[in-house]
Amino acid sequence: MPVESRHHLAETGAAANAKDARLDAMLQRFDAGEMRALAQLITMVENRAPESSAIIERIYAKTGHAQVVGITGPPGAGKSTLVNRLIAKYRALGKKIAILAIDPSSPFSGGAVLGDRVRMTDHYKDNGVYIRSLASRGSHGGLSRAAREIVKLLDAYGSDVIIIETVGVGQTELSIMDLADTTVVVTVPEAGDGVQVMKAGLNEIADVFVVNKADREGADRVKAELELSVHLRSGEGWRAPVLLTQAAVDRGVDAVVDAIAKHGEYLRAHVDAARESERRTREFVEVLSAELEERAARAVADGGAPGVLGEVRAGKLNPYSAARRILEDRKSLIDLIHNGSSKTESD
Numbered sequence: 001m002p003v004e005s006r007h008h009l010a011e012t013g014a015a016a017n018a019k020d021a022r023l024d025a026m027l028q029r030f031d032a033g034e035m036r037a038l039a040q041l042i043t044m045v046e047n048r049a050p051e052s053s054a055i056i057e058r059i060y061a062k063t064g065h066a067q068v069v070g071i072t073g074p075p076g077a078g079k080s081t082l083v084n085r086l087i088a089k090y091r092a093l094g095k096k097i098a099i100l101a102i103d104p105s106s107p108f109s110g111g112a113v114l115g116d117r118v119r120m121t122d123h124y125k126d127n128g129v130y131i132r133s134l135a136s137r138g139s140h141g142g143l144s145r146a147a148r149e150i151v152k153l154l155d156a157y158g159s160d161v162i163i164i165e166t167v168g169v170g171q172t173e174l175s176i177m178d179l180a181d182t183t184v185v186v187t188v189p190e191a192g193d194g195v196q197v198m199k200a201g202l203n204e205i206a207d208v209f210v211v212n213k214a215d216r217e218g219a220d221r222v223k224a225e226l227e228l229s230v231h232l233r234s235g236e237g238w239r240a241p242v243l244l245t246q247a248a249v250d251r252g253v254d255a256v257v258d259a260i261a262k263h264g265e266y267l268r269a270h271v272d273a274a275r276e277s278e279r280r281t282r283e284f285v286e287v288l289s290a291e292l293e294e295r296a297a298r299a300v301a302d303g304g305a306p307g308v309l310g311e312v313r314a315g316k317l318n319p320y321s322a323a324r325r326i327l328e329d330r331k332s333l334i335d336l337i338h339n340g341s342s343k344t345e346s347d
Contacts, residue, residue, distance in 0.1 A: 046146045062156035070180030071165045077186040078212040082247040095160040099131045177205040184208045189218035203229045214244035
């Protein structure tokens with residue numbers, strides 16, 4: 001092997017070792033409860049750094065302890081105000097809280113428009129509360145691919161309750177049920193809003209209904225509509241309560257906390273092994289698909305599969321035939337995946 005090649009390999013190996021050492025140090029600080037390390041790891045996962053999968057793999061055994069609560073519903077329902085009150089209630093109970101606010105993406109930076117501290121400013125200095133905004137980046141349901149992994153980080157960090165507040169854009173919010181243990185659908189008494197919730201399908205995923213701004217006219221009517229929709233649900237099991245709140249003046253919020261706790265108790269008492277097995281299988285397929293996609297993209301950006309890629313770029317080979325050629329050539333596939341896993345942001 002030429003001297004230059006040996007030097008290059010040595011430098012590459014040294015850089016990889018240094019990066020592994022930095023990640024190890026960051027994870028040790030995370031294990032020690034350092035909030036800055038948590039923030040750094042979340043940023044890496046959100047930006048889809050090559051180390052993302054390794055990070056989640058390392059912390060996975062520490063997950064599964066937090067109750068994950070999704071707060072969703074139409075825009076203007078007062079979700080952020082309700083979340084702000086819930087934080088105070090949980091902190092009064094001595095619980096460690098994490099908030100993941102899924103915000104619309106900035107068309108310029110791609111980052112979250114609302115930011116971390118525009119909302120819930122009463123709590124961001126509390127060490128027992130961690131608030132993070134996550135840009136939806138146009139993902140279905142306003143939930144980016146990174147959201148699931150960020151929830152795992154917040155869980156492993158020791159959070160007792162993780163609240164996910166979504167953008168609130170109707171039908172697309174249904175995907176929150178894949179992340180949350182308990183889904184709270186918030187609505188308001190405005191004209192026909194309860195009907196709109198039912199049309200959007202949100203009544204099918206609600207574990208708790210909240211009619212906020214209940215001092216307004218029509219609150220009792222919306223409550224009755226939602227209670228009827230719960231009654232008409234098929235099957236046995238949990239029946240979603242419909243609660244009236246005025247979050248702005250802290251009325252009815254204690255009942256929401258109680259309902260969330262009762263649903264958590266119900267889930268622990270009625271573990272569905274088949275459903276859990278299906279969930280783990282679905283997560284495996286999602287992780288595998290995402291990992292293959294990201295590795296392939298990194299490898300191509302770094303010049304992987306040069307022959308096939310050159311033909312595609314020149315228009316001599318269509319993308320479908322090119323993909324099949326790589327998939328059917330084991331060596332090409334292994335090389336592509338390996339190149340994608342070894343490439344880093346600093347390379």
